[in-house]
Amino acid sequence: MNEIPLTHILFVSTALFFIGMYGLFTRRNIITMLMSIELMLNSVNINFVAFNKYLFPDKLDGLFFSLFIITIAAAEAAVAIAIIINLYRSHQSIDVDDATEMKF
Amino acid sequence: MNLSLLILLPLLTALLILVSKQLAQIRVIGLVGSLAQLGAAGWLLKLYMDQRAAGNAATHLFESNTVWFKALNINYHIGIDGISLAMILLTSLIVVAGILVSWTMEKLSKEYFFLLVLLSMGAYGFFISLDLFTLFFFLEVAVIPKFLLIGIWGSGKKENSAMKLALMLMAGSALVFVGLMGIYYNTHTFDMVEIGRMGIALGVQKFFFPFLFLGFGIFAALFPFHTWVPDGHASAPTAASMFLAGISMKLGGYGCLRMAALMPDAAHSYSWIIILLATIAIIYGAFATMMQTDLKYINAYSSISHCGFVILGIGMLNKTSINGAVIQMVSHGLMTALFFAAIGMIYSRTHTRMVAQLGGLLKAMPFISTVFVIAGLCSLGLPGFSGFVAEMTVFMGSWQNPDGVYRIATVISAASIVVTAVYILRATGKTIMGPISDEHALLPDATWNEKLAAGLLIVGILIIGLAPFLINQLIMPTTDFLMINIDKALTLK
Amino acid sequence: MSSTIFILLRQELLLSLLIFLLLFIKIGKERSNESILNLINILLFVNLASGLFGMSEGGAFNGMFTTNAFIVLEKNILNLAMLLISMQSYAWLKNHKQLAEYYLLLFTSLLGMFFMISSGNLLMFYLGLEMSTIPLAAAANFDLAKRKSSEAAMKLILSSAFSSGILLMGISFLYGTSGTLSFDILTAHISNNPMQLFGFILLVSGFAFKISAVPFHLWTADVYEGAPVAVTAFLSVVSKAAVLFTFTSILYKVFTPIATVWYGVLVVLSVATILIGNLFALRQDNFKRFLAFSSIAQVGFILIGISGSSQTGSASLVYFVLIYVFSNLAAFGVVSVVSALAGKENISDFKGFYKTNPFLSWVLTIALFSLAGVPPTAGFFGKLFLMMAGAAKENYGLITFAALNMVISFYYYLKVVKAVFMEENEQPIQKLSVPAITKLAMYICIVGIIITGLASMVYDYIYSLSIGM
């Protein structure tokens, strides 16, 4: 059977990564920004899995790494959401441009 | 004698001052401490002379070398030769005088005396250290006290002056540091004696000498990096200006001298630049002084001009001129300290330093005026005072340099003695002589401590001025040794 | 599963115990803050002491966790910093409700750092890193009421998440090109191929973000300003130190084959960092922000030291960090006391500070002098040794640049001293009563600042443990 070459998958993951980055740079809503970061993390996950599957199938390093990434991303998201909620309490908004009190 | 005593004494004094309670206590401790330093220095002189008389021909006496940072080959290597001993004596004299002059300091007196003593400690350490890192360490130790002394107890736009002084000196030491790095990574040691023995590759010298000489030059008010001098001296409290001009400018001159001896080839190939700058400093400083109206500024600018002679003497790179440079360092230290002391006394009474607002003080305060005149006469190089001996030695030395350009430099520098006479006499004529204003007519003359301080410095000046063979006897052998290296370099050319 | 593992991991285990204890305290019956604080400080001291003896060397979890005398030393330094911070935040936490949470967060992050430092494997490293970062984001938000605090936390969590994304990308590339995550094996596969270089640079960027090197530093100032002083202190000293240790060991151990490349990277980073840090520090009035930028500049000097890539390099790094702990924490101690008791955080408020609080003024001054690198304080030696280590590469342009930048840094440090000693103020900060334990912490810092420099055995000890390349 002819399988999808690694480069294709890498292309997808890279695209995902930069899409996430683009979202982070452009979106004003903090929640959305957080989601874009999740995208980036997931693209990394794809990388790991792909590398593992294609190049080093005998060991499972990559897979495990991606598992850990998922967990930590969850933790991170939890803390982030908490912070955002608190930010909303104090700023009455989750627009990132409203939280630019400290500068220069 | 263990030279570390010279560091421990001030340290001990400083600590005692920190723990002491009331003003009287602080003063007494400070005075006793400084006297102890003076005594130690004098004793050291005696021991040194005995050793020499006993035929001890080692270049450095009382040498002791203990490992400090083993991994980096940094040693606490100390020892003295004639030149450093002369500097040590100068320092101890000025410290005593400074403490005496600031006897009546009320504001934050504890901190004040503490910093003074700390400064002196830095100076001693600097003069006794034979290890470049230790040298650098003490060089910087001596900077920050100046900043605080000027900034806290100063007058006028003290903060700016303090900041300018600190930053320029720090820039100087930054340059010095780079130079040290260069030497270290090419000789793998900081030990001056060792480096002197093995010598430094010509290229390395050529590249790093400017860093070191310029760095120390900033401390020695080398043109055009002298601008910290006027403001710093003018804003500083009396004792601080005495220390500044008397001690810490000498750190620079001493450093320059050591560096020139350490890298003679480079010193020789750059000597024309050094001499150019020195000559400019001398004549330019003199003319700038002529225009000043504030006594402290007058003395500060004249310091620039006088320190120019030190650099000139070093730049000429021959025995006589280097002798002259050393004598000039000592002489200028004493003389300018005396001058600042006198100005301080006048200022503390009249509350003005403006020449125009003073006059006829000789009537009201004969002693202070006499001190002022003596300082002035010494500064314009009158025979019998140290200034004459120093300047003449420098002239004789630099004239030995048959190159026409150097001759012209010498003549120009010599011309400064006329300008010096002009500004000194202007200052004296306007402040000491002439009619006295009524509110000054009843001011009191010097108090015992001021008389003592002035007397001490004057004695120093006179000893050099009347019996120069004594100090010559002290420094000649050392310069002879320095010349061995330098001549070697010159003959290689 | 032998008992040696308990010895190897004793610092981590002790810390975990502390964390559990805190949980119990939290759920247990109400106790007075004072008692809890004292207890914690005592325990922290024990924790520190435990690390001091019985250095042990070896690895666990087949190489994922490695430790040796040097690493233990590094952890001890972190413990020391933790202890000092906790002693200094006494005044702030005395009547703070969630002090247990506060300690929980900091300890967790510290635990993460321990694991990161002794990680022998990219996965372990990543776990440690995140474990140390995420709690800090929460801690930054510890002043729940303050707008700035939550803004700071938001900025920290977002940018650190972004940076870990970048970092992970780098790791994935390294993994893809070498097929392994373990450091020892990885070294063999490191070469100049572009993909790997790209991965390496992404990894370095992640590090640079954590140690706030320019241009990855922008979060620093805002977070420092917004976060509570104690947290700021932790951020600026502990987390930075931990990452620096890890960074150095990874560079020296793993990326030896491309040393020339990362030397270049370090030079570029350090030049940018020193310059930008100084230029921004010049203008600051908020004390925490000022310290933030000054610490950025400090990192620049540290990078020069690391770039020496020699035993001297790593030794002077650890040495400097130790001094930095003392100096920076002394400064932060004063700031935290002032902000906790007088509620002032601006340099301009410190005018005439000496008249009212001579003790605090001297502590602050000595600390700042040490940061500026003025003898006889230890900072002088620390900075000089870093630059000496860097100078070993005979790149004198860099050294001159750094040395001259020291002059700029002098300016802003002396500016604070000027304000404290020389300038007048119509309503100066009133006389503050410093808690005894905080005072003790400050004394420890001062003694440290004096001793660490002058007593050469400290440096020699560190040097004897440290490893070159």
Added chain:
Amino acid sequence: MSNYLYILWIPLLPLATFVVLGLFGRKYFAKSAGIIGTASLLTSTLLSFVAAKQYFFEDGKVNGVYQKIIALKYTWLQFSPNVSIDMGVIVDPISVMMLIVVTSVSLMVHVFSLGYMKGEERFATYYAFLSLFTFSMLGLILSVNIFQVYMFWELVGVSSFLLIGYYFNKPSAVAASKKAFIVTRFADLGFLIGILIIGFYGGTLDIGLLIEKFTSAQSPEFISITTASFLGASMLTWGLVLIFMGGAGKSAMFPLHIWLPDAMEGPTPVSALIHAATMVVAGVYLVARLFPVYSMDEAALTIVTYVGAFSALLAAVIACTQTDIKRVLAYSTMSQIGYMMFALGVSKNGGENGLGYMASMFHLFTHAFFKSLLFLGAGSVIHMVHSNEMKDMGGLRKLMPITHAAFLIACLAIAGIPPFAGFFSKEEILTAAFHENKLIYGVALFTAALTSFYMFRLYFNIFWSKDAAVKAHHSAGHDDAHDHGEGTWTMKLPLMILAACAVGVGFIPFSQFISSDGAPLETHIDVVFSIAPVTLSILAILLSASFYKSHNAKSDKAVAFFGGFYRAAYKKFYVDELYLFITKKIVFPLIGQPIAWADRNIVDGFMLLLANTTAKISTAIKGLQSGKVQNYALYFFGGVLALSVLFIYIWK
């Protein structure tokens, strides 16, 4: 060679006096200072007479030639193996002669001051300064080393400065003292450089050695210094001319003479001592001291000659116009010193040709006495009239007979009327000039005539003319003049003694003792030769008598006749104004101020600029820290890209 070491005491005694009076005078010796000073100086004077006797009559002469004896030599400051400043005592004809002059004149002044300065507030200080001056002057005389000369040279200058500025709260006195010091200092600069040149080529600073080396045309030093040249003149010429510059400064030769008239601000006895008899002839002494070397260089000697002659003439002309009696005397001093200078200039070294040298020394000797006499006389006149201006005087001959007599003798002496002292010395000078250089001779002759004219103008104006004026002057309540009449005996005695000298010293067979090479020299007064000068002088005296003896309009006519020239002379030919212009209009505003300005604004400004630019940059880039977390991330990514591009593609 017998022992002259006791000569050391001659300078040391005044030094001791200075130290004692300087330190404790104000407290303990406020009254007795004068006695102490005089006593110690008396001792020195006696000692110097003893020395003179011993040297000239006992053992100075070895097979017919007076020897140079180095009584003492101590290395004071070693520069390099054979270059050093030595402190020493030289005993040779001129030094002994100067010892006599200085000590005795100084003694007279000390005695005179006892009365003149009585009741001054700083009486002790005054005597301290006098002693200091005497010490320095004696030290200068006895110098063995050219640098020793320079040192005492400076000391003499400073003590003169102190004494001129003695009335320190009188602005004019302060200004005068300043001027004197600075002008001479400027001259000393030349002296110093001259010393440097001579010392460098001679390889020593010892005068004896220098003479030895530079008088033998084969010695390597001589060859090197004459071959080395700068701007066309040989280094020898340069050195000597520069040294002469120093001498000219002290001896108030044109154009460095401007300080002398102002120096009259000092107390009159001081003028008598310093600015008439001793210090101002130091320049002459210096040239005489180095005369053998000078004689090896034609150019230098020519310069000496013409400067001397011109100064003599110029000063004489100016003196005719001045109205302040002390200034008149000052200018006459200048002109007499001019005589001595060109006498040296026209002289040769050794034998008959050394006449000029001997004559110069002779004139120096006689001049010291009658000129100090004139000053002291003027002193007691001023003491009585409380003014220096001629118009306040007149007809004093009755009020102060002794002064009158003494003054007249002095005038006759300076006018060169036989048998007074001046006649003999001036005669020798004229003879020397006549043999060497007719032009100089003419100038000298004319000057001699002028001299006697203005001296008697002075004399008549003081002691004769407008009696009425004086009567009115005194009836107008200035009775104090009568109280102390002519002053105490301490003021009269010196006058008489000096008058005696002014008559007597001319008969000393001077040439027997002093000549350029130490060997006695046969001289004779040629009556035929002396007709011309004497008659001229007498004519001049008669002329001035007809002008000023009784108050009349002749003088005004003469003034009108000379017109512009008179005004120019009265304004001292505007030399002062020229100097003022140079200093006030050129040095200060065109050199000093620009430098001071540049220092503040350019040099220091540059440092400030550095600081300010740094601050500016830091404000300029503050936008980088925008506070927007997204920008942070953007910069982050930018950094990543930059690094990647740098290290993957560029620096691979």
